[in-house]
Every structure is written in structure tokens, then in C-alpha cells.
Amino acid sequence: MSTAIDQRPHDLLQMVQRASGRPERGLRFFRQGEETEFLSYAQLYEDAGRIAGALIERGVKPQQRIAVVLPTSADCVRALWGVLAAGAVPVPLPPPLPFTKPRKYAERIRGAVERSGIRVLIGDERLDPFLREMGVELEGRVQILCSPQLRGDTSVHRAQDPNAAALVQYTSGSTSAPKGVVLTHAQVLANLEAIVQGLQVGPDEKGCSWLPLFHDMGLIGCLFASVYRGIELLLMSPEDFVLNPAHWLRLFSKYGATIAAAPNAAYLHCVRRVSAKTAATIDLSGWRTAMNGAEGVEPETMRQFAEHFAVSGFRDSAFMPVYGMAEATLAVSFSPRGEGVHVLRVNRTALGEGRVVVAREGERDAKELASVGTPVLHMDVQVRDARGHELTSDRVGEIFIRGASVMEEYDRDETATHAALKDRWLATGDLGFVFDGRLYISGRRKEMIIVRGQNFYASDLEHLAGQVKGVAMDGAMAIRVQGDGTDSLVMLIENRQSDPESQKRIIAGVREAISSVLGVAPDEVVLLGRGGLARTSSGKLERYRGAEILLRHREQQRQLEQADTAPSLPRVAKGDVEAEAVA
Amino acid sequence: MTAIQDEVVRIICEALEIQTSEVALETSIRALPNVESIRILNAILRVEKRFAIEIPDAATFQVETVGEFVELVELQLIKNEELAAQRERAVA
Numbered sequence: 167m168s169t170a171i172d173q174r175p176h177d178l179l180q181m182v183q184r185a186s187g188r189p190e191r192g193l194r195f196f197r198q199g200e201e202t203e204f205l206s207y208a209q210l211y212e213d214a215g216r217i218a219g220a221l222i223e224r225g226v227k228p229q230q231r232i233a234v235v236l237p238t239s240a241d242c243v244r245a246l247w248g249v250l251a252a253g254a255v256p257v258p259l260p261p262p263l264p265f266t267k268p269r270k271y272a273e274r275i276r277g278a279v280e281r282s283g284i285r286v287l288i289g290d291e292r293l294d295p296f297l298r299e300m301g302v303e304l305e306g307r308v309q310i311l312c313s314p315q316l317r318g319d320t321s322v323h324r325a326q327d328p329n330a331a332a333l334v335q336y337t338s339g340s341t342s343a344p345k346g347v348v349l350t351h352a353q354v355l356a357n358l359e360a361i362v363q364g365l366q367v368g369p370d371e372k373g374c375s376w377l378p379l380f381h382d383m384g385l386i387g388c389l390f391a392s393v394y395r396g397i398e399l400l401l402m403s404p405e406d407f408v409l410n411p412a413h414w415l416r417l418f419s420k421y422g423a424t425i426a427a428a429p430n431a432a433y434l435h436c437v438r439r440v441s442a443k444t445a446a447t448i449d450l451s452g453w454r455t456a457m458n459g460a461e462g463v464e465p466e467t468m469r470q471f472a473e474h475f476a477v478s479g480f481r482d483s484a485f486m487p488v489y490g491m492a493e494a495t496l497a498v499s500f501s502p503r504g505e506g507v508h509v510l511r512v513n514r515t516a517l518g519e520g521r522v523v524v525a526r527e528g529e530r531d532a533k534e535l536a537s538v539g540t541p542v543l544h545m546d547v548q549v550r551d552a553r554g555h556e557l558t559s560d561r562v563g564e565i566f567i568r569g570a571s572v573m574e575e576y577d578r579d580e581t582a583t584h585a586a587l588k589d590r591w592l593a594t595g596d597l598g599f600v601f602d603g604r605l606y607i608s609g610r611r612k613e614m615i616i617v618r619g620q621n622f623y624a625s626d627l628e629h630l631a632g633q634v635k636g637v638a639m640d641g642a643m644a645i646r647v648q649g650d651g652t653d654s655l656v657m658l659i660e661n662r663q664s665d666p667e668s669q670k671r672i673i674a675g676v677r678e679a680i681s682s683v684l685g686v687a688p689d690e691v692v693l694l695g696r697g698g699l700a701r702t703s704s705g706k707l708e709r710y711r712g713a714e715i716l717l718r719h720r721e722q723q724r725q726l727e728q729a730d731t732a733p734s735l736p737r738v739a740k741g742d743v744e745a746e747a748v749a
Numbered sequence: 750m751t752a753i754q755d756e757v758v759r760i761i762c763e764a765l766e767i768q769t770s771e772v773a774l775e776t777s778i779r780a781l782p783n784v785e786s787i788r789i790l791n792a793i794l795r796v797e798k799r800f801a802i803e804i805p806d807a808a809t810f811q812v813e814t815v816g817e818f819v820e821l822v823e824l825q826l827i828k829n830e831e832l833a834a835q836r837e838r839a840v841a
Contacts, residue, residue: 264789264809265778265818271810296810408787409794618785678780687784 174359177326177351178333178390179250181358182211185396193392194421195240196402199413205240207393210247212321217248219318224311226286228253228324231334231577233279233287233308235297237261238379238403241313243389245288246379248316250332253324257282257334257346258380261290263685268296270682272303277344278336279308282577288313328352334577335382335492343625346577347492354386357495357571358394360543361387364500365425365455365486367395374400374423376407376414383460386496387427411436412444415478419449427457427488429619430464433471442477451479455503459488461616461653462607463536465509482506489538489607493592495571499547499605501539508537510601517608520562522599537604545569548591549599559600562608566591613709615646617655617686624709627657630683634675636661636668642676643699645712647689654689658715660698669693692719750774753826757796757819764792774816796822802829 175181185191185207192206205213226232232249234256236242249256259278262271278284286309289297297310326332332351336344373392377384392399400417407414415436417423433456440448458468472482483506489499501508514533516523525532541547548556549563557563568591576582586592597609615622624644631642641660646653657676663669673691681687698719700711750758754774762769765783772781778789796818797804802825812818 262810263786264793264806265812266810267813268810294807296807405786405790409790674776674780677782677784678777681784682777682779685786687782 175355175394176328177250178354179211179214179247179323179326181355181390181394182207182214182247185393186211188396191396191398193240193243193389194398194400195238196400196406196413196417198406198410199416203240205243207396210243211323213244214247214251215321215323216318217244217313217316218251218253218322218324219320220316221248221252221254221286221311221318222322222324223318224286224309226252226254229331230254230286231257231282231284233257233259233275233282233284234380235259235261235275235287236290236313236379238376238401239290241290242379245313245316249288250326251323253326255331255334257284257336258385259336260378260380260685262296263682266682268299268303271296272300274683276304278346279304281344281579282334282346285309286311288316290314326351328355335385336380337492337621337623343582343623345579345582347573348575348577349495349571349573353571353573354390354495355394356544356569357386357497357542358391360545360571361391361497361500362395364497364503364542365391365457366503367391367397367425369395369397371395371424371454372398372400372422373425374414374417374421375426376402376404377427378404381460382490382492382496383427383429387457387490407432408435410439412440412448415440415448415450415475418453422452424452424454425457426453426455427459429460430458430462430467431619433458434464434467437467437470437474440474442474445475446477448475448478450475451481453480453484455486456484457486457488458536459490459538460621461619462610463487463507463538465507465534465536468507468536487536487538489605491594493573493586493594494545494567494569495573497542497571498545498567498594499539499541501537508539508604510535510537510604510606517562522560522562522601535606535608537601537606539604541567541569541605544571547600547605554588557599559602562597562599565594565596565598565605565607567594568592615644615653615655617646617653617689620686622655622684622686626684627655627680627688628707630679631657631659631676634672634679636663636672637676638662638696640705640707641699643707643709643712643715645709645716647713647716655686656690656692656712656716657688658692658694658699658712658719660694660696662696663693692716694719753800753823754816754819756799757822758815760795760799761792761815761818764788764795772815774814774819776815777813778815778818779813800826802826 175184189208195203232254234245246256259275288311291312291314301310328351331348332354333349334346336346375388379385400421400423468485483504485507486501490496511525511532511534513523513525514531546568548566550566551557551563572592598607613624615624627644628642638660643658645656647656676691700708758772765788767782812821
């Protein structure tokens, strides 16, 4: 297929200008199923100029990093392009969470603010008092601007250098290890071209997304890709999706959306929360491409979803497992469009040993893996062993990527940049293999925990737990436990307390520390005695042994319960604990 | 506990699927078990429906404990009453 795209843009601002040629095209915003606003691409281009005018009046310089902390809204999109039109660099960060005070929110974004030297933050009217208080928390070093008030007297669209930074994507915003991926206009555009070609997006298709705009999949994969292709995009908030996933599914019926992306857990959420009766009232027959990425793709979840929504006319050939990461801009590999999920059953024990052995029919010791396809345009993928040698197919190793859209630096962080990049090859930390020409992911980065579609650094979780009174410094370990469709987060905590009241306080404290900063609730907080965690001789946590520690702890608990005189209910395990394959 | 306190606590417990014994007015909401964002949103939505009030997003950022949340609900109820009284006066 030809690209069918004339005059490729050289920067992200030109991209909007090009899309604005069709005045009826733009972004439609929805709240609880009702359309609330339409922002045409032409209007977006004009509004961006006005915002840029206001920013420049306030002294914003080219390449200056500016945080955008807005919920999914037209204001958020205007602010992103307003910053770009001013020649500055937007840094999208998560907006605050309910029931957290400015102090906690400041803790969540402080790492990014300091690392990228952010002096200006664009927020929103409703958050005004909150943001003002936050300004105090950040000791007044950050000027906080309210987006609806940003309208300059003049409209400015500064010329852009395609090789200058266009965006900083934080993969982790909190204090322990903030890493901001710096991407140039050229890099982002290279990935957008790869995405649009990989999806074979037709000129009249429609996207539809509830993914947060401060994450790569929502920002690049949905928002930027739609603008790049000049197609309409229907947008709703993640909150609306979690409360009622039927709102999302109805956008396919009512507004003719054809393309969407979501993590595995979201498909499971739809199965669990949308009744069969409701499913029968929704028409999904026009849904052409259902990307599944950001966390492990579970074949079983895809089957459940296809079965549950068969009554809605959903076709399982629409499924498209994908693989990507912020460091690559977004897309690394795509399954072929229209083929559905390609499943491989392998021997589980052999996989743990790094070998790919296809399981025999009916074999019990088998694991199903969904292929994430082949590398996208301008992307090279290699699987390497621990010494850095490229492996032949059928062998598990670490995935390395190189290409036109792969970052060249983390913002102001030479140490992290050197650790990740060698000869322009980026070590992803993910484990996988190539089989029959297709890429499979068999294990995620050891330091990364993916729960309910969101990525968290274990070090961030541990750092927050470590600050709770009663938890020893470095006395917390975050592990993930594989469950049904999505994984759960377990915190292992070393402590000295033995009375139940103090123990309860520690457990509540750990939950609060993590939830109020990162918004995720640990599924379980397990208290261990001193020395209960595994460490290397130099005192470094051995996270790969977390599963083993949890299993042993549960076994001990079971024995204690059995030792009690009264018969007790069996302890319900939260999913099977499974030690991850370690290269 | 007052009737409003009881009701708010009941709704929170229902949304988080926890026992009322785990909740006191001084408990931080974020310290409760199962505080996933979806459940928190659910709790807010249910409280809004139950009391026929609207809780502004910004207000939830000023609130940390269960007791503070109850106060927020009471405040919105008072606002509703004032609005109703105004309307009555306007009609009369």
C-alpha cells in the first residue's frame, strides 16, 4: 500500500496545519457518553498560536520544558500544541488524583519537575486553588498558569527545527528514578509514519480512545497518530472508561469509530463490567482494529472478549497485539492488521530455561504466548544473550531496539542514558524471542511492574513504602503476581513490629503512601520479619526472588492456621505465584 | 455517628468491598484496602447519587480522611438547601 500521504510534515506543528485542510475534521470529546466539545484541527492550530503568544509574552523561550497537567480535554490538547507553537517542549504529567492533597501530588511530579528543570506548569481552572498550593510545595520555583486564561494578543507559530526536542515523555515521574525520554520532531514523526502504515489507516477511519494523554499509548498512538493521518478522533477520560466501559464501546456503534487501542486489563474490564444484555445492544461490527499493548497480551482474555462481544458483532480478527515503549516514541512491533491473535503454546519449563520448545498437544506444562508481530517501519529488533551476542531464533534473551524513532537521551540524565544506550541500540530490559519470524515477549523488565495496564517502577513503589514509619530503610520489595488476565501488586515489607495494632498501622501506611502518590493500590501488603527479604551480599534487593519469598510466607501462614485448634477457611490465593523467567 | 456519616461510610465500604469495622472518621481514604482509582470514583459517584449532590473535582483534592469527605458531603447538602430556598423565594 502506498502511504497516501502528501507533503509529509517536518514538525508536530505542521502536522496540525496539514490536518486543518479538512475543516470538518477534528477531535470530539465525550463525558459519560455525551459529546461535550468539538475541536477542529483548524481551530486547534489557531488556538495553539494564541496560547503560544501568551506564553512568549510571559517569557517562555524555545526548547524550554513546560509541564502540562490537564485531564483529557480540549484544553489539554490546546495546551500541548500551544507549547509547541511557542517552540517550547511539552512535558505531559499526570493530573492530581482525588483524595490526595497538594503535598502528595507534588511528591508525584517533583522528580520530573526537578530533572527537566521545569519552571512553568500549565494546569486548569478547576484545579486553580490546588495548583496554587502546589506552587508553594514546589517552593515557588514553578510558575503555574491556568490554561483557559492563556490567550495572547498576537498569534505566534514559531519555526521548528525537526532535530530539536519536541516532547519529553516521563516513564516514571516520582522521586526515586525520574526518567524523561527526549524525542525530536523527526523521531516522533518517524514513529507516526510507522504507526499509520502498520495500521493501514484509511482516510475516513475514526479513532476512539480513553487512554490518558500523559502516557505514550494515548498521546502518540491515539492523539498524535490521528492528527498525523488527519482522521477524526473521539476522546473520553480514563475515569469515564473505568466507571462504565460501555461508554467506550458505544462510541463504535453510535459514532462509527474503527480503531482503538487498550491494554489487556481494559478488555478484561469490559468483559466483567458490561452485561451480556448490554452487549446485545452495542454494535461492534465496524470495529476494524483493536490494538492490545502496554502490558502482557493474554490470549485467554482475547478469547473471553471475543466470545462476550460476539453478540455485538465483534470480530476477533480485529485484535492486534502490539509492543512498544516510550523510549521508542511508542511503536516497536505490530501484528499484521486483520489477522487476529497469533498464539504459540510453548513448554513452560524450557521457557524458564531460555529455550523455546513448542508444547505437544494436551501438554500440561505449557504456556500460551501471543505474538506481538514484526518490527514496524524504520525499527530494528535484536534478541541478545547476557554477553550482548545476538541470539538465533528460538532462544530467549533481552530485546534491543534501534531505529529512527528511538530516543537518544533521557532528559538531563547522562548516567541513565549511558546505561540504556550502546551504539544507538537501546536495551529494553524486556525478555523475548523470535519464533517463525514473529516476536514474542516472555518477561517484562525486572524493575518494572505492570498492574491493570499501568507501568510502575519497583524502585518508586519501594521508595514510597520505605518512607512509612516502622518500615526499615530499604525494607520494602515490590513484586508482581501473575493473575487472571492482569497482574497484581504485592508489597513485601520487613518490620520489627509484632503487636497487631502496629502491624495494621504499617499496612495502612504503605497503602496510603503508594496510593496517594501513584494512584495504584497494592493488592496485598505482606509483613515479614527482619531479614525476610532476599539481598545480594552488597545489600541490593533480589527482586527475582520475591515470588519465592511470597510462596514461602503463604506456606508458613497456612501451617500456622492449620496449627490453630479451630478449623479455619482456606486462604484464598490471589492468583498463582509464578517465578518469572530470568535470563 | 450521624446518619450522614453512617451512610457515607457504608457507601465507601461497599465501593471498596471492605468491612465498616476497618473505617473510622480519622482514617485516610487512601490508606483503606482496595483503593483503586475505579473504586474511589465509584464511591464518589454513589455518594453523589445517594444525596443528589454534585461534588466538584477540585473539592476532592482538599480532602484526605473519611471525616473530611463526610464534611464535604454535608457542605454540598447545605448548598443544595440554600439553592432550593432561593428558588422557592423566587417562585413566591
